[in-house]
Amino acid sequence: MTSSLPQPATGAPERCPVVIVGAGPAGLTIGSILRAAGVDCLVLETETREFIEQRPRAGVLEEWAVRGLQRRGLADNLLERAQLHTECEFRFGGERFRFSYTELTGQHHFIYPQQFLVTDLVREYADVRGGRIRFGVRDVQLLDLDTSRPSVSYISAETGQREVVECDFVAGCDGARGVTRTILPATAEISRHDYGVGWLALLAEAPPSNDCVVFGIHPNGFAGHMARSPEVTRYYLECPPGDDPENWSHERVWSELQQRLGATDRPPLTEGRLIEKRVLDMHNYVVEPMVFGRLFLAGDAAHLTAPIAAKGMNLALHDAYLLGDALVAYLTKGGENGLDTYAQTCLRRVWDYQEFSEWLSGVYHGTSSGDPYRAGTTFARLRRLFTSPAAAAAFAEQYLGTASTY
Numbered sequence: 559m560t561s562s563l564p565q566p567a568t569g570a571p572e573r574c575p576v577v578i579v580g581a582g583p584a585g586l587t588i589g590s591i592l593r594a595a596g597v598d599c600l601v602l603e604t605e606t607r608e609f610i611e612q613r614p615r616a617g618v619l620e621e622w623a624v625r626g627l628q629r630r631g632l633a634d635n636l637l638e639r640a641q642l643h644t645e646c647e648f649r650f651g652g653e654r655f656r657f658s659y660t661e662l663t664g665q666h667h668f669i670y671p672q673q674f675l676v677t678d679l680v681r682e683y684a685d686v687r688g689g690r691i692r693f694g695v696r697d698v699q700l701l702d703l704d705t706s707r708p709s710v711s712y713i714s715a716e717t718g719q720r721e722v723v724e725c726d727f728v729a730g731c732d733g734a735r736g737v738t739r740t741i742l743p744a745t746a747e748i749s750r751h752d753y754g755v756g757w758l759a760l761l762a763e764a765p766p767s768n769d770c771v772v773f774g775i776h777p778n779g780f781a782g783h784m785a786r787s788p789e790v791t792r793y794y795l796e797c798p799p800g801d802d803p804e805n806w807s808h809e810r811v812w813s814e815l816q817q818r819l820g821a822t823d824r825p826p827l828t829e830g831r832l833i834e835k836r837v838l839d840m841h842n843y844v845v846e847p848m849v850f851g852r853l854f855l856a857g858d859a860a861h862l863t864a865p866i867a868a869k870g871m872n873l874a875l876h877d878a879y880l881l882g883d884a885l886v887a888y889l890t891k892g893g894e895n896g897l898d899t900y901a902q903t904c905l906r907r908v909w910d911y912q913e914f915s916e917w918l919s920g921v922y923h924g925t926s927s928g929d930p931y932r933a934g935t936t937f938a939r940l941r942r943l944f945t946s947p948a949a950a951a952a953f954a955e956q957y958l959g960t961a962s963t964y
């Protein structure tokens with residue numbers, strides 16, 4: 559970790575109890591929790607406000623995560639505008655199999671595009687709760703994290719000068735490509751898992767073609783259909799890792815989607831213009847222990863789950879609730895308990911979701927692997943889901959994240 563404090567270009571260093579690096583769901587939720595308790599904090603974000611308010615990514619939120627936002631006064635728009643989903647559908651061999659997870663758990667999925675949530679959170683943090691935020695910052699550096707007086711420096715978009723903020727804690731919420739993960743000490747353990755497949759992530763300007771999420775298990779490769787809004791649908795197509803999105807013309811994309819998601823008793827998918835088309839190399843990682851001196855990692859900065867099981871944003875919110883509450887307890891009442899147990903508590907849910915993602919990947923990618931053994935076990939897993947109430951209950955619990963303890 560860097561230890562020499564650069565001199566600020568303008569006057570004395572600023573002081574602030576908590577600096578939050580990154581204005582994604584994790585960072586903005588922590589900031590809002592701190593502001594609600596009257597704790598001062600500063601969010602640093604490399605992008606502009608307009609950019610983060612339009613960046614499309616996730617859309618599936620678990621009910622416990624939504625209730626967590628609601629309890630903190632952060633879910634008004636979401637509860638008004640989100641769609642409620644109660645079922646998902648597996649398609650294979652031209653047939654459809656509905657899985658009613660709400661019947662089994664009593665809980666829903668909420669469909670609310672990530673950019674809408676980020677827009678709500680920025681507004682609440684900065685405009686309503688008066689939180690400080692700097693957009694367009696460059697070259698963020700973290701200093702003296704192993705002391706009780708860490709600091710963060712950055713180049714300001716407004717002045718072009720290096721600014722320094724002294725603080726008590728740094729929340730590293732800068733996602734999978736941020737700076738905080740790059741400065742971890744040698745004691746950090748990073749476990750990584752590569753699935754060996756790519757997914758072509760697509761957004762189509764087309765209404766959803768089904769009333770719930772659809773998973774297409776097909777010898778050509780997995781395909782997914784996920785509603786985002788009445789006008790926009792997210793689709794996925796399994797492809798070779800590192801594939802060039804330009805290999806996927808409009809015609810090829812829709813022809814593969816129609817084949818892989820086709821069902822004999824359903825009309826073809828409603829097609830539309832593709833407004834996002836990029837290849838994700840599917841991989842996961844977990845950084846342990848998530849805490850290094852006064853640096854607390856949260857969200858994708860600490861752990862990545864490929865969008866296989868739609869878990870990443872949910873985990874980012876789980877971390878944010880725990881870290882926000884623990885920082886408030888420490889800074890307003892001197893209670894260290896939550897900070898001491900933060901990493902351990904987060905990591906139990908993180909590893910559980912990692913394992914589910916791994917299991918689900920076996921289902922999605924088994925039949926297209928070219929390995930008849932994997933194809934056989936994939937169908938066994940699918941059959942079990944629809945014939946064994948115990949297996950169905952276990953799947954529903956993991957899919958919705960409803961276990962009573964992790």
Ligand code: RFL
Nearest residue numbers: 580582583584616617618732733857858868869870871872
């Ligand atoms: P984010 O959202 O990446 O936010 C990090 C922020 O930090 C900024 N940043 C920096 N700021 C300052 N200094 C630096 N050096 C910085 N470097 C980066 C970035 O600009 C950004 O604003 O992380 P956070 O808050 O941890 O949130 C994580 C979620 O965004 C992520 O897990 C989800 O998007 C994953 N995910 C899904 N999760 C779900 O729970 N349900 C879903 O349905 C779902 N679908 C998805 C997804 C991710 C996808 N992609 C893009 C891989 C679908 C897709 C296609």
